[in-house]
Amino acid sequence: MRSALALLGKRQFFLLWGGQTVSALGDAMVITALTFAVLGMSDSPGSLGLVLTVMHVARTGSYLVGGVLGDRFSRRLVMIVSDSARMLTQAVAALLLITGQATLWWLVLLGAVYGGLAGLFRPSSAGLVAQVAEPGRLQEANALLGVSREVVTIAGPALAAVLVVTTGPGWVFAADAGTFAVGIAALSRMRLDELPIERGGGFWHDVSSGLREAFRHSWYRVSLSVQPLWNFANAVFTVLGPAIALHSLGGVLDWGLINTAGAAGAVVGGMLALKVVFRRPLVAASAGRLGLGVLLAAMAVPLSTGPVAAAALVSGLGWAVHDIAWMATVQRRIPGNAVSRAVSYEWTAGQLMTTAGFALAGPLSAAFGMSGVLLALAGLVTATSLLLPALPAVFSVKDG
Incomplete structure (x- = not known):
């Protein structure tokens, strides 16, 4: 510290x-x-x-x-x-x-x-x-x-x-x-x-050259194939969570408590990253997303407000650990004159999937039920969070 x-x-x-x-x-x-x-x-x-x-x-x-x-x-x-x-x-x-x-x-x-x-x-x-x-x-x-x-x-x-x-x-x-x-x-x-x-290539040349540089790194390619799914799941939770809180928990105040717990968890996650060096940062980043799976499952049941808020705190902590560990890895391992493009590709893909999650949450819940959708996403998030660190391209990345 x-x-x-x-x-x-x-x-x-x-x-x-x-x-x-x-x-x-x-x-x-x-x-x-x-x-x-x-x-x-x-x-x-x-x-x-x-x-x-x-x-x-x-x-x-x-x-x-x-x-x-x-x-x-x-x-x-x-x-x-x-x-x-x-x-x-x-x-x-x-x-x-x-x-x-x-x-x-x-x-x-x-x-x-x-x-x-x-x-x-x-x-x-x-x-x-x-x-x-x-x-x-x-x-x-x-x-x-x-x-x-x-x-x-x-x-x-x-x-x-x-x-x-x-x-x-x-x-x-x-x-x-x-x-x-x-x-x-x-x-x-x-x-x-x-x-x-580097100058003189034009906009689309710069976009493609940055993509080539970023995707040259296997850990970036593999991670970016999974991360947008987590954005999608979080967006669906953002839409369905308030409805479940309104009908099955205590309403608006309970939803506010759940969100506050998530934000507090993010602060705790940031404080943890100040004290603990993630020697395998991408393993830490992937493990951090397990909290989202726990939160999705807790809201799908749904558990009472207290356990859901606790799950939100764990999810917020993990979200912060993921973002800090991932960003530090990109900044450390992507050449300095390509870092901004590398993060822009990640954010564009993530935001597109967030938009898709907002748009599809309603139709999916109408077809499969809110609990069914959240449980399915909880399984996908948990499986990918466990699978990603097991891949050599991700596990082999070390700090320093």
Whole structure:
């Protein structure tokens, strides 16, 4: 733990960590504000679903572009431009909401722009971590970023709810714009040596060359063939879980407790990654997904709220371990000028399967029942989580 916290004493990493933590707090707050803003205009869940879907699709569609930009230009500059544009987007949304001029279609448009810019930002962010932290400290760096992100994810909605009640949702958007200003200031103060860049191939050439580099690694190929299934299963749980909580558990409060337990588990998982070095990181990453299988099975029965919340805590812990161990492996083993593209392929595949999970959860549950779908997914998640580490390409990957 002391070694990990020493990273915060390094100026470049502290600027990155501090700026991204403040910005993540704004992101966590604004989703709550957006929910109340949309429902205040149209008392229809469909309207909120439209805004969130457009934002989600725009982010997914821009990951590949963000990966190419992150490997072909200064990642710090790409992040500054993205943050600056998102700051402007949130400022416009704040102005429209505060003055009463906002409409649903304005929020759909601004949500699409915001989502697309977020997709451009994330691959550069992952690549910049690999530039700032030494190879042997990447697990700790990702753990610190993950812990702070999960903490503000818990605190952000509660703070946003207070601001919405006391001042209105527009001021939460204004606060989010301010957090982007902090992130921009922190990135602007960083001083890094830029990586050598290959130029002149064109966008699709860059996409294909990055794919070739990433898929040259057998552990990447094998893992990426399985990971999107876990995204699909989690998305189905996100849709069916609230319905089961409403009809078979205690309703909204119980579902809130289950989600809070999952977020708390992610914090615990991040803290664990700060103290324990995963000598076989991909084994740890795969084992982490066993928690999702436990959660799916617990909700399928369903067990009472307490055991389901405990399963959610275990799932959140495992999810954090997976993300930290996997990201550190990609950053350590993929060449520096291809890292952003490598993570963009993973995120694009994962987000596409998440979208499929959202779309198919209803039809699948209508055909096989909610418990049947969750039990089947629990079996698939558990089987793949156990099978993946047994493969030589995955088991042979060691830290350092």
